[in-house]
Amino acid sequence: MAKSKKKTADYVIVGNSVAAIAAVEAIRETDCDGSIIMVTKEGEMIYSRPMISYYLAGKVKLKNMRYREAGFYKQHNIQLLAEKKVVKVEPKKNTVKLGDGSLIGYGRLLITTGGEPVNPPIKGAAVKGVFNFTTLQDAESISRFIKANDVKSAVILGAGLIGLKAAEALLARKIKITIVELADRILATTFDKKASQIIDKALSKQGCRLELSDSIKQVISGKGKVTGVELLSGKKLAAELVVIAIGVRPNIEIVKGSGIKVKRGIVVDNAMQTNISNIYAAGDVAEAAGFFGGRKMVLAIWPDAYRQGRIAGAAMAGVKTRYQGGIVMNSVEIASVPTISVGVTVLDGSEDNVEVLEKSDLKNSIYRKIVLKDDCLEGVILVGKIDRAGIYTGLIKDRVKTTSFKELLLNEDFGIISLPKDYRKHMVSDVPMMM
Amino acid sequence: MKRIYISEEYCIGCRLCEIHCLVAHTKSKKILKAFKDEIPKDATAAVLVEEEGHLSFALQCRHCSDAPCIEACMTGAMYRDKKTGAVLHDEDKCVGCWMCIMVCPFGVTAADPATHKITSKCDLCAGQDSPACVANCPNEALVYEDRENES
Numbered sequence A: 001m002a003k004s005k006k007k008t009a010d011y012v013i014v015g016n017s018v019a020a021i022a023a024v025e026a027i028r029e030t031d032c033d034g035s036i037i038m039v040t041k042e043g044e045m046i047y048s049r050p051m052i053s054y055y056l057a058g059k060v061k062l063k064n065m066r067y068r069e070a071g072f073y074k075q076h077n078i079q080l081l082a083e084k085k086v087v088k089v090e091p092k093k094n095t096v097k098l099g100d101g102s103l104i105g106y107g108r109l110l111i112t113t114g115g116e117p118v119n120p121p122i123k124g125a126a127v128k129g130v131f132n133f134t135t136l137q138d139a140e141s142i143s144r145f146i147k148a149n150d151v152k153s154a155v156i157l158g159a160g161l162i163g164l165k166a167a168e169a170l171l172a173r174k175i176k177i178t179i180v181e182l183a184d185r186i187l188a189t190t191f192d193k194k195a196s197q198i199i200d201k202a203l204s205k206q207g208c209r210l211e212l213s214d215s216i217k218q219v220i221s222g223k224g225k226v227t228g229v230e231l232l233s234g235k236k237l238a239a240e241l242v243v244i245a246i247g248v249r250p251n252i253e254i255v256k257g258s259g260i261k262v263k264r265g266i267v268v269d270n271a272m273q274t275n276i277s278n279i280y281a282a283g284d285v286a287e288a289a290g291f292f293g294g295r296k297m298v299l300a301i302w303p304d305a306y307r308q309g310r311i312a313g314a315a316m317a318g319v320k321t322r323y324q325g326g327i328v329m330n331s332v333e334i335a336s337v338p339t340i341s342v343g344v345t346v347l348d349g350s351e352d353n354v355e356v357l358e359k360s361d362l363k364n365s366i367y368r369k370i371v372l373k374d375d376c377l378e379g380v381i382l383v384g385k386i387d388r389a390g391i392y393t394g395l396i397k398d399r400v401k402t403t404s405f406k407e408l409l410l411n412e413d414f415g416i417i418s419l420p421k422d423y424r425k426h427m428v429s430d431v432p433m434m435m
Numbered sequence B: 001m002k003r004i005y006i007s008e009e010y011c012i013g014c015r016l017c018e019i020h021c022l023v024a025h026t027k028s029k030k031i032l033k034a035f036k037d038e039i040p041k042d043a044t045a046a047v048l049v050e051e052e053g054h055l056s057f058a059l060q061c062r063h064c065s066d067a068p069c070i071e072a073c074m075t076g077a078m079y080r081d082k083k084t085g086a087v088l089h090d091e092d093k094c095v096g097c098w099m100c101i102m103v104c105p106f107g108v109t110a111a112d113p114a115t116h117k118i119t120s121k122c123d124l125c126a127g128q129d130s131p132a133c134v135a136n137c138p139n140e141a142l143v144y145e146d147r148e149n150e151s
């Protein structure tokens, strides 16, 4: 191993995506002088990961994918090491090791390595034309492949958030797609049957085919390139492009064997601190408290990555704020139907004291469902009409008892005016400090 | 920071705030010209009057100190103005992912179906002494003041 001069910094951050950016912004609010090194295995550009679907769709240009401007690092007095992979964290020596063998010493370390795509072993999948869809590079590679091979049809494995985003992008590029999903419906973890059915219908109207309760058995190819897939059911589909999007898992490679506590993700407390006091983790890699109690969980969504990053950064700079626990939430527009789901939305019937309010107009693709527990809002699904959805999210976060206005919750014009006077006044006449 | 506060007891539901908000965000800022040439028929103002029976009040972005819309915005379009503390929205960057609609507890970000972007987000009438809705409220149901330093 080549011996090179060791760099050190007060704060070392692994990653330069949303959790990392929120963290350094929070650090700089308190500590303008402490040295910061950020290391990323991707490029210097701070891009928005969810926007890769807009990019693949041709809806945004590369320059509009910037989450922060190019001058960000300089402005925040940060030394960036781009296209450098961290391979190991060594807590006993307070160093991280890079792929080239060099070491970086840290005072405090934040790990925001995000998630990595789950790739099930599929026979024949090691050929050209099979992709994941989680990085800008993936989007660029898919885009190039589509052009070079004049792709007309594609198969997407997985109807979760990322699979559907890939579907949206490919539909926009006039590619015929089939989505293959093992569950019996799309977005199975956040959508109920009714919500999925509305979207199923809208998708098929756009020429997208859905194969539910099925999966890919093998990828068929010719001359080293995909020509189709065979499903478990025996069905064969022709396709020149396959996107594997069955999920992401925390990218915990670099902490293995380090003594940092890991379950599914890196386990953190409500200040995003790991079991080692000068090491923090935030975003898709972290396993943190859930809002409704119960076991800690990995919540791989953008708003939470930001919040966790901000809390971690503040804590590292000495300002304690408390993570209130993560709530699953998503806003996805599929086949021109907007949808929002927040909190507990899928029930199995065994829950106590739970009440469900529902209203639908399936003809117009409209559906509204509210889940209450002991009269407090725990979840909402809105399909078709999503205006002012955040009012429900706010009621969930503030654990407001809805007993006195429950019957208004499903109204189309449900608003701040529908809330009890005391709560409403607190909302509109205090200094707003929403969480 | 200075914020707009609402006294619902004084609101008479005249909706002058909506009208003056729309005018303040045109080029000419002249009410007759604005309504004749500049403001589309179905335009939404950045202030929304909620009304039910005798109760009404005008609601606009609260410019939250810990704004959930900024944290949820995945393009960076929603940002805090470093100087004034106001929460502003950059329409150029917005792609209409509706994440802010999902999290704004006041429900004051709205989608424009024509542009598929968030539209008319309150900017506190940047640069003016008093936002147009406050300045034109005939009954002082809207006030613009700094309450943070009292307790």
Ligand SMILES: Cc1cc2nc3c(=O)[nH]c(=O)nc-3n(C[C@H](O)[C@H](O)[C@H](O)COP(=O)(O)OP(=O)(O)OC[C@H]3O[C@@H](n4cnc5c(N)ncnc54)[C@H](O)[C@@H]3O)c2cc1C
Binding pocket: A014, A015, A016, A017, A018, A019, A020, A039, A040, A041, A042, A049, A050, A051, A052, A053, A084, A085, A086, A087, A112, A113, A114, A115, A133, A134, A135, A161, A162, A165, A166, A251, A254, A282, A283, A284, A285, A300, A301, A302, A303, A305, A329, A330, A331
């Ligand atoms: C296509 C797509 C669409 C999405 N849409 C939505 C959506 O609509 N709404 C939503 O809430 N969420 C969405 N998400 C999820 C969202 O993007 C993530 O929750 C968010 O990006 C997590 O941020 P993060 O900072 O934790 O990690 P990531 O964004 O995953 O970033 C990880 C960072 O760590 C770096 N890194 C990783 N390993 C190493 C290493 N060994 N050495 C050095 N650097 C390393 C990477 O280069 C990167 O900078 C979507 C994701 C995808 C892929």
Ligand code: SF4
Binding pocket: B060, B061, B062, B063, B064, B067, B068, B069, B070, B087, B103, B104, B105, B106, B107, B108, B109
């Ligand atoms: S848009 Fe909503 S969440 Fe954002 S600052 Fe304004 S009131 Fe707060």
